[in-house]
Ligand SMILES: Nc1ncnc2c1ncn2[C@@H]1O[C@H](COP(=O)(O)OP(=O)(O)OP(=O)(O)O)[C@@H](O)[C@H]1O
């Protein structure tokens with residue numbers, strides 16, 4: 001098990017390094033930051049001076065080495081737009097994104113968990129059809145459309161909730177709901193199909209043959225096994241949402257990482273782009289690492305194979 | 307007195323290929339303390355009728371068309387789910403075929419054993435733990451204490467089957483139903499398990515229904531043999547007369563196709579020419595008639611009722627004619 005953890009940690013570091021490397025070379029291809037930093041019409045001499053100041057006149061491989069050296073210390077240079085360390089700019093946005101992500105995931109899990117279970121247990125009844133139709137709709141509805149509709153209805157028409165912004169729980173309701181719709185729909189559908197598979201298993205029949213209470217059979221035998229794939233999906237969704245839900249954050253003017261990176265791309269603010277993507281990749285890899293550990297806890301067969 | 311009495315049980319499956327007539331108007335009873343061995347080829351309704359009477363049939367596609375199952379004065383088929391759950395695992399223990407998939411892979415064996423004890427007995431704490439260890443010990447699992455905290459994948463097939471048997475007998479059931487409980491095991495382990503069941507019967511007077519493909523096991527373990535085919539009883543009676551004087555062509559076929567001693571230790575199953583009936587389109591008359599060299603027009607047209615034959619009481623056959631007479635005639639012809 002310790003060997004497994006170390007190996008997975010090594011793999012995780014490798015993955016982050018890969019992403020950082022790609023980001024470095026892609027942003028270098030996109031344009032010359034020095035030319036962008038100076039006003040249009042700056043003299044070639046000015047540009048050359050700034051280039052040497054930024055180290056851009058060095059060979060690419062040296063630049064890359066420098067970049068890595070700084071990156072491991074969390075130093076991605078100064079944001080062109082904000083004139084502050086790029087990583088600091090990104091990290092300031094993390095709480096907003098995390099708040100939105102975890103709220104959406106929490107509600108998504110509760111709603112999706114109940115809906116999926118009901119659909120599986122009431123197989124063939126009308127309620128299953130209704131739940132699955134709603135879930136399919138929820139999964140297929142474009143997030144921006146749903147967001148705008150919610151804003152129009154609850155924000156503009158009814159005036160119950162703010163149309164955007166950040167700061168109070170009222171601001172959180174609509175964007176979190178928008179994301180929770182997608183999350184709960186995905187979880188409901190996966191959980192249902194997973195449970196229907198498990199319900200066919202011989203060991204469920206064994207559990208019933210023991211005369212166990214219905215709740216024992218459901219929680220200890222059906223749900224316990226059906227949850228394993230749901231854990232993976234939840235982790236992937238969490239990773240995605242923690243990377244900033246670009247559309248939702250933009251529609252609701254939510255000051256999160258997704259919106260920040262889009263703005264940075266528009267402004268060609270390379271340090272922020274690099275810092276942002278590195279952070280997202282790290283979070284994603286970290287979550288995957290945690291899921292693998294959790295998997296071992298949930299499924300002893302996997303633990304044994306390690 | 308009969309501990310279990312099944313009356314006119316009919317079970318069907320609604321499948322895309324049509325209605326499968328899995329169990330057809332099945333009636334039989336098991337006396338208290340008796341061991342009933344049920345044999346029959348694959349698909350003869352052995353498992354399905356047991357699942358139906360315990361409320362474990364997957365519905366849909368399964369459908370109980372009719373029937374009663376009286377256990378200890380109560381009709382299992384008319385019981386509420388709640389009442390049936392009290393009986394299952396407690397008074398009626400079940401051991402299923404296929405030990406590989408019958409245990410939950412993510413729970414320890416101890417937990418799966420404990421569940422049934424906690425559900426049906428008052429054992430708790432130390433006494434509960436002791437009983438769990440004792441049960442694994444009884445079914446011949448070495449180091450029972452340590453084994454309790456292991457998961458099913460850490461057990462071999464034979465050991466898992468023993469766990470299943472421990473679960474089935476955990477609460478000293480009055481009726482133990484084993485559905486091909488030893489089919490997956492090698493001969494030595496099988497012999498040990500049969501010993502175990504015999505001991506259980508001696509100590510607790512447990513009534514047993516033992517479903518198997520293996521005529522040898524029936525001869526060894528059962529008081530009564532019941533031969534099933536196409537969801538019906540073809541022949542039934544005390545083991546000796548049925549083995550020595552079979553009255554159904556199907557039983558006769560099974561006994562004659564019994565592999566010799568050498569082949570049996572290699573666990574070959576019997577083989578009768580032809581294939582089992584398609585129960586989505588069951589034959590009009592006797593289901594075995596199409597494969598039966600002795601079948602008459604009446605056999606093909608009309609299902610024979612189960613009737614008493616021979617000199618031993620309880621020996622019954624569903625056949626329109628006299629098999630011994632026909633066999634004798636056949637013998638004469640060939641001479
Ligand atoms: N879930 C199901 N759906 C459709 N048909 C089924 C289902 N389960 C069983 N059957 C059918 O019911 C009939 C009886 O099956 P059953 O499992 O009782 O046979 P069996 O005598 O136990 O055979 P085996 O020796 O292979 O265990 C078969 O024709 C089978 O195809």
Ligand code: SF4
Pocket residue numbers: 540554555556592593594595598600601602605610624625626627
């Ligand atoms: S009824 Fe006829 S066909 Fe069926 S088993 Fe008896 S003799 Fe054979």
Ligand SMILES: [Mg+2]
Pocket residue numbers: 352353354403485
């Ligand atoms: Mg069977």
